[in-house]
Amino acid sequence: MSYNCPKDNRVFMKLLEESGDMITIDQEVDWDMEMGAITRKVCEEQAPSPYFKKIKDYPGFESLGAPMATYRRLAIAMGMDADSSIPDIAAEYVKRTKEEPIDPVTIDKKDAPCKDNILLGDDANLFHLPGPMVHGGDGGRYLATWHFVVTKDPDTQDINWGMYRMMVFDEKTMVGPVLPFSDMGKMFHGKYAPKNEPMPFAAVLSADPMSSLASCAPSPIPEDKFTGQLMGEPVELVQCETCDLMVPATAEIIIEGEVIPGIQIEEAPFGEYTGYRTSPRDPRTVYRIKAITYRNNPIMMISNMGMPVDEGQLLRSFSLGLEMHKLLESQGIPITGVYMLPESTHHLVVVGVKRCYTGVATQIGNLIYGSKLSPWFHLTIVVDEDTDIYSKDAVIHALSTKCHPIKDIHKYENQPGTPLNPFASPAERKTSTGSKALFDCTFPLDWPTSDLPIRVSFDNVYPQEIQDKVNANWEKFGYK
Ligand SMILES: Cc1cc2nc3c(=O)[nH]c(=O)nc-3n(C[C@H](O)[C@H](O)[C@H](O)COP(=O)(O)O)c2cc1C
Incomplete structure (x- = not known):
């Protein structure tokens, strides 16, 4: 069953324009920091995506900044109403990803827009593409910021799509970090x-x-089938020119080549998703290219990672939190919901749980910190049904009032952790290890009911008839 997701980037852009979530910029912009600066300001102000029609030095090329940096844009991408609430978008993701995976279909090269232009041999030159200098202080031009890399497992033949940033080194070479646990x-x-x-x-x-959401999510299945699951219909793929890998036929630009063993080239610094520039310039993984194919008038998307909220932070928080939701549910933990805050740069997750047996919070910590999802986050707040997991105010109140600073904070040491954490020590960065904490904001079950503090709120300490009377007269009093 199709969920009416836009299957082509250009259809998505049309929808963004119609809903007022995209602005067209006709003035010429410079690939050297100007496009990046506009996109950065858009993320920080949660403004509409900028569609750059004219890029200096690159006639015929266009660009879209911050394509999915708001929940409105995510809802549109999922074929939902732009005004859908976060819990509704989350429920829809969980529902779709519990359906059967859908295999991709192959289409003929002549029907694939990404084959409009084919550059091989000496013509395949990375400077042919408008790779932006995304931030001031970056170590080079980053061509791949909203993209994914397709590879195949040599043993299982399983396909992987993942976002791993790539800096241009020379005409034929890109370089970037590929973390060991990815x-x-x-x-x-x-x-x-x-x-x-x-x-x-x-x-x-x-x-x-x-396809972009699937590639940056911690997908439990190969991302080509996962994309089908999210769309409710198969993703259309076409074969590469120089190898047997398959790529989405409507993608704007494809770069083909080989990841080279035995050598590394220096990469970074780069403005990262934590909101800091953390990685030093160090030797990293090398990509040698063999071919470039692209649509006529290609529209290259750029994501500008930095202070929240950019699309990496939003979509990774969204999918990490919901994969956690599915994991906890599959283990029979009585959760009421899971919400990972994009503002936390996908480091902090709030888990709602029914207070029904002692130790449920630490059981949640053991499960999620023991899972494949764990390297990317390190703070978990467990709250009971009294707290709205989507309300930052309510969560801060629960943390400040229900979490005993000695008994209810649990620490997990020597875990896998991203080396990009700004607080990580040099030794932790080298080995990609980190520490985690869990904050149990549920009152202990062995306290007598008479000892349980009573929440003093409008909905909890007044008889229903008084609440109804106040609510009925609220607007008459002059309140909105
Ligand atoms: C914009 C963006 C850039 C990313 N860059 C990198 C990167 O350079 N290296 C890396 O290992 N992961 C990076 N990630 C995280 C991976 O894309 C992420 O782990 C993804 O789920 C791939 O998962 P997998 O490796 O488990 O398949 C990035 C994510 C985003 C959203």
Whole structure:
């Protein structure tokens, strides 16, 4: 069953324009920081996406900044009403991802827009594309900021799509970090590199929104099938020119090549999703390119990572939180909901639970910190049904009033952790390890009911008839 998600980036942009969530910029903008600066300000102000029609030095190329940095844009991408609430969008994601995965379909090269232009051999030059200098202080031009890298597991033949940033080094070379615990990291560092074999890759720059969401989510299944699940219909793929990998046919730009074992090139610094510039310039993974294909008048998307909220923070928080939701539910934990805050740069998650047995909060911590999801976050707040998990005010109140600073804070040391955490020590960064904490904001079950503090709120300490009377007269009193 199709959920009416836009299957083409350009259809998505039309919808954004119609709903007032995109602004067209006709003035020429510079790829050297200006496009990045506009996009950064848009993220910080949660403003409509900027559609750049004219890029200096690159006639014929266009760009879209911050394509999915708000819940409104996410709702539109999911085929929902732009005004849908966060809990409704979350419930829809959970529902769809519990349906059967949907295999992709292959379409003919002649019907694939991403094959409008094909550059091979010497013509395949990375400076042909308007890679932006995204932030002041970046170590180079980052061509791939809203994209994904397609690779294939040599043993299982499973496909992986993942977002791993890429800086342009020269006409034929890109370089970027591939973290050891990522799916591509396990494939390349664990399988190809030990045999000294190059790994074929295809970088998909600016795909349809559900493929992009799938590629940055902690997907439990190969992302090509996961995209189908999110769309309720198969994603259409087409074969690459120089290898047997498959890429979304409507994507704007494809770069094909090989990830090279045995050598590394210096990359970074870069403005990162934590809102800081953390990674030093260090040797990182090398991509040698063989071909570039692109649509006529390609529209390259750029994401500008930094202070919240950008689309990486929003979509990773959304999908990490909801994959946690599914994990806890599958283990029979009596949760009422899970919400990871995008403003926390996907580091802080709030779990709502029914207070029904002792130890449920630490059980939640053990499960989520023991899962594949754990390297990317380190703070968990467990609240009971009295607290609205989507209300920052309510969560701060619960944390400040229900969490005993000695008994209710649980620590987890020597866990896998992202080296990008600004607070991580140099040693922790080197080994990608980190520590985590869980804040239990539920009152202990062994307290006698008479000892339980009573929440003093309008809905809790007045008889229903008084509440009804006040509510009925509220507007008459002059309140809105
Ligand atoms: C914009 C963006 C850039 C990212 N860059 C990197 C990166 O350079 N290296 C990395 O290992 N992960 C990066 N990530 C995180 C991965 O995309 C993320 O872990 C994704 O789920 C891939 O998951 P998998 O490796 O488990 O398949 C980035 C995420 C986003 C949204």
